[in-house]
Amino acid sequence: GNSVTQMEGPVTLSEEAFLTINCTYTATGYPSLFWYVQYPGEGLQLLLKATKADDKGSNKGFEATYRKETTSFHLEKGSVQVSDSAVYFCALSEAGGTSYGKLTFGQGTILTVHP
Amino acid sequence: GAVVSQHPSRVICKSGTSVKIECRSLDFQATTMFWYRQFPKQSLMLMATSNEGSKATYEQGVEKDKFLINHASLTLSTLTVTSAHPEDSSFYICSARGTSGGMITQYFGPGTRLTVL
Numbered sequence: 001g002n003s004v005t006q007m008e009g010p011v012t013l014s015e016e017a018f019l020t021i022n023c024t025y026t027a028t029g030y031p032s033l034f035w036y037v038q039y040p041g042e043g044l045q046l047l048l049k050a051t052k053a054d055d056k057g058s059n060k061g062f063e064a065t066y067r068k069e070t071t072s073f074h075l076e077k078g079s080v081q082v083s084d085s086a087v088y089f090c091a092l093s094e095a096g097g098t099s100y101g102k103l104t105f106g107q108g109t110i111l112t113v114h115p
Numbered sequence: 116g117a118v119v120s121q122h123p124s125r126v127i128c129k130s131g132t133s134v135k136i137e138c139r140s141l142d143f144q145a146t147t148m149f150w151y152r153q154f155p156k157q158s159l160m161l162m163a164t165s166n167e168g169s170k171a172t173y174e175q176g177v178e179k180d181k182f183l184i185n186h187a188s189l190t191l192s193t194l195t196v197t198s199a200h201p202e203d204s205s206f207y208i209c210s211a212r213g214t215s216g217g218m219i220t221q222y223f224g225p226g227t228r229l230t231v232l
Contacts, residue, residue: 004158036223043119043208043225044159089158101147101212101221107158 002027006090006106013080013113021075021109023064023090031092033057033066033073034103038087047075047088080113087111118142119211121224128199129232136194136227138209143220145211148192150184153206153226165192189213199231 007022025033035047035057048057053068062077073090090106118141128134138148147166151159163179165171165186173179181203183195192211196203206228212221 041225043121044210044223046221101210102149102161102164103159103210104161105158108156 002031002092002094002104004090004092004104004106006088006109008107008109010110010112013111015082015113015115016079017113019075019077019080019084019111021088021090021111023073023075023106025071025073025090025092027071027092027094027104029094031094033064034091034093035062035064035073035075036089036091036105038089038108040086044089080111082113082115085111085113119145119209119222119224121207121209121227123227124225125228125230127230127232130200131198133195133197134199134229136196136207136209136229138192138194138211138224140190140211140213140222143211143213143215144189145192145213146189147212148184148186149210149212150182150192150194151208151210153208155206159208162194196229199229201231204229204231 003026005024032051034049036044037047038044048059050057050066056065064073064075087108089108091103120139122137150162153159162177163171163173165184167186171184186192206226208226209224
């Protein structure tokens with residue numbers, strides 16, 4: 001079956017530090033890959049996505065590249081802000097068919113950014 | 116933009132009672148609703164998928180008689196936890212998928228914290 005593995009947190013950084021959250025996956029076929037963010041007290045929000053190999057998703061300074069050869073989708077940001085403090089989830093969805101829309105999530109990584 | 120709401124946001128109930136959680140898509144028609152469960156410090160686990168007007172499809176290990184799902188309209192799905200027990204205490208999150216502005220969209224609700232005493 002499908003699975004997503006994220007680096008364990010929590011991750012604590014100072015403002016303007018570089019961020020990497022690792023994510024690797026196992027899937028049959030050619031899944032779409034996502035990063036979701038969950039701010040305190042709020043629901044999950046889609047941060048970025050990539051639907052095929054070598055695609056780069058980007059949003060709000062975050063980016064991640066779909067690497068089929070390493071089955072990875074690592075999240076990066078060059079300079080984090082306090083407002084980026086949240087829980088980040090890597091997820092995949094099988095492309096097409098009846099599974100489309102069903103997401104398999106990683107365990108989530110808590111990010112705390114200090115001023 | 117499109118928003119998905121859940122009600123209630125928090126509920127505390129006694130063991131043996133039933134609890135209903137509503138999930139609404141506010142400005143788009145959700146042809147598919149997904150219900151997830153999130154344990155503390157763990158990932159979201161898909162419980163079931165429901166298409167409007169059809170019976171829900173449950174994931175392996177999820178008791179369909181315990182977690183009743185109804186998706187009677189394109190804007191509302193409900194999850195009823197029947198005869199709740201303390202082990203059912205969890206964070207329940209819905210996700211609505213449909214079209215908005217001609218594009219396929221999928222949004223998550225803010226979640227419902229269920230505590231069973």
